[in-house]
Structure formats: C-alpha cells, structure tokens
Amino acid sequence: MLLNIEHRTHVAYDAPVDYTIQQLHLTPQDGFGQRVKRWEIRVNGKMQAHADAYGNLSHMLVVDGPHRAIDITASGEVETGLDIPPAADTLPLQVYLRATPLTTVDAALTEFSRHFGQSVAGMDKRELYALMRAVRDRMIPLESGTEASGTAAEAFASGLGTSHDHAHVFIACCRALGVPARFVSGYLFSAARQMVANHAWADAWVEGEWMSFDIANGQRANGVHVRLATGLDARDASPVGLVRRDVGTSTSFRVHTAGMEQSQQ
Structure with missing residues (x-):
C-alpha cells in the first residue's frame, strides 16, 4: 500500500x-x-x-x-x-524494562499482570496476544483525543483510553513481567474512512525479535500502520x-x- x-x-x-x-x-x-x-x-x-x-x-x-x-x-x-526488517537497535534491551512516570504499575496493574506468563514457556507470543486482548477488553477505546489521558495506572482504573493509553498500559504490564517493551507513535490508515489518523501502539521483545501490537484495535501492527518514532513512553516519541x-x-x-x-x- x-x-x-x-x-x-x-x-x-x-x-x-x-x-x-x-x-x-x-x-x-x-x-x-x-x-x-x-x-x-x-x-x-x-x-x-x-x-x-x-x-x-x-x-x-x-x-x-x-x-x-x-x-x-x-x-x-x-x-x-x-518485507523490510527493523533497523538495528541502538540501545540494549534492558533499557526497555525501565519504568517511567507514565508506565509505572500500581497494585491493580500488578495484579492484572500476574494472570499472564504463568506457563512453563513464560511470556511467549501467545501470552502477549492474550495480554493485548485483555487490555483491549478492559479499556473502552476513546474515539476522540490523540494524547494520553494520564498515566497507565490512571487510564486502567478509568476503564477508558486513547490508543496512547492502551499502549502505556500494555507496556507497563510487559515490563512488570520482564518483557522489554517500547512506545510507538505513527499513523493508522482506515479503509472505511479512507483517511489517516494519529495513532500509537507498542513493540514487545519476544522470542528474539520485536513484535508490534496495536492494542487499541486488538491486532498486530501491519500494512495500515506507518511508524514515526519509538521511546519508553509517549513523551519520548510524541510527533510534536x-x-x-x-x-x-x-x-x-x-x-x-x-x-x-x-x-x-
């Protein structure tokens, strides 16, 4: 496309x-x-x-x-x-385990995260898909607004969120489970509306590679997504x-x- x-x-x-x-x-x-x-x-x-x-x-x-x-x-x-692979990483993976003010877990997020990664395999791709779906089911997507409405803990408690909020909650859970994760800013093309909008999703390091998860839409990031920047949270990768x-x-x-x-x- x-x-x-x-x-x-x-x-x-x-x-x-x-x-x-x-x-x-x-x-x-x-x-x-x-x-x-x-x-x-x-x-x-x-x-x-x-x-x-x-x-x-x-x-x-x-x-x-x-x-x-x-x-x-x-x-x-x-x-x-x-079929173009990601560029080489500029930072060690341990950096993406670091919590930030926007992605710090509280008691509720810690308890929510504990339901994942309990198998012998730990946090594999299947578990990350399950986590993505669980976050999506827990938080109703907000149609309006393109910025984070607060911290991951605040958005999770409200049960509402923009794509930025969904990404922050997913990232916070991943890091709590020992999975390196990062915030991605970019654009999302809607075939139904024939338009592009600001959007956010997350990368998680699993089974030796980065995988991209569009939590707000409950799917892998694919050909309708255009990446702009990555960082520990939205503050690192905000377009402006x-x-x-x-x-x-x-x-x-x-x-x-x-x-x-x-x-x-």
Whole structure:
C-alpha cells in the first residue's frame, strides 16, 4: 500500500512570544515493513536534524523572534506492507524494562499482570496476544483525543483510553513481567474512512525479535500502520513535543491522505 500523507499542526499562543524551541518526531524511516518514498517538513522557523538515543530521526525546531503561532506541515509518501526488517537497535534491551512516570504499575496493574506468563514457556507470543486482548477488553477505546489521558495506572482504573493509553498500559504490564517493551507513535490508515489518523501502539521483545501490537484495535501492527518514532513512553516519541507552558496555547492537528493506492510488489 502506498500512502500519501499530509500532517498539519498549528500551535497558537494567547500572547506574542519571542522564542520557541520544540522537538519534532515527524520523519518516518525505512524498516518494520515500510519504505519512505519521499518526505519533507515545512515550518515557520529553523530546524536541525539529529538522531536521538532511540534511533529516531528527530528535528529541533527553533523560532527566534516575535510570533503568535507555529505552523508545521509534514508530508510525503510511505509504502507499507513490505518485507523490510527493523533497523538495528541502538540501545540494549534492558533499557526497555525501565519504568517511567507514565508506565509505572500500581497494585491493580500488578495484579492484572500476574494472570499472564504463568506457563512453563513464560511470556511467549501467545501470552502477549492474550495480554493485548485483555487490555483491549478492559479499556473502552476513546474515539476522540490523540494524547494520553494520564498515566497507565490512571487510564486502567478509568476503564477508558486513547490508543496512547492502551499502549502505556500494555507496556507497563510487559515490563512488570520482564518483557522489554517500547512506545510507538505513527499513523493508522482506515479503509472505511479512507483517511489517516494519529495513532500509537507498542513493540514487545519476544522470542528474539520485536513484535508490534496495536492494542487499541486488538491486532498486530501491519500494512495500515506507518511508524514515526519509538521511546519508553509517549513523551519520548510524541510527533510534536510539548509546547511552552508560560503562556496560554491552543493546538490543532490534522492528518489526511492526499491519495492512496495499492502498491505493486
């Protein structure tokens, strides 16, 4: 599948500001079954590209001078559903066992996790599928909202969550069970709606490889997913980093496909 994607972000400030610095994870890379045909980012500021600790291609955006808004447009073509392996890991697996404020387990999540990995084989692929389905059944997906609504423990307690929340809960459980796991940000193509939306899922290290789980949809990540970035949680891999908090802001996002076609393989 060849997806033609345009992702627009508009950040408006309530009062003029003189300086903004922002981290962008808006550039997909080859691997995990996808190939980037072309890609560009347009902004009303200066960008410096760099590879971060997780191997993501990131950009530091700097707007120096009076401004009341930031406009960011990322666009290009990505081919999915290909037989392209993941890139080599840049960090040891032990890093992905580290809990973060968004993925720390509480008593309820600890008890929930204990029901998995009890077989002689431990946490194999079958057990991870079962964990994914259990998280999906426990938390009703929220149709609106693309950011995490809170910590994994808070989302689990509420029984509601965005795709970010589902990923955080799954990751927290995996790490509690000794399975390295990481957060993935990207896009999801909906054939029914003929559109692409911001989405999040998780990778888990099992049986010697990374496997991708779209917990919110109860399925493996596949040719309808486009990966942007990975990290320990959403804060590491957010497409557009946190905006400044010293002034009031409003942020709008829009992602759509300018066109979609079946690729020839």
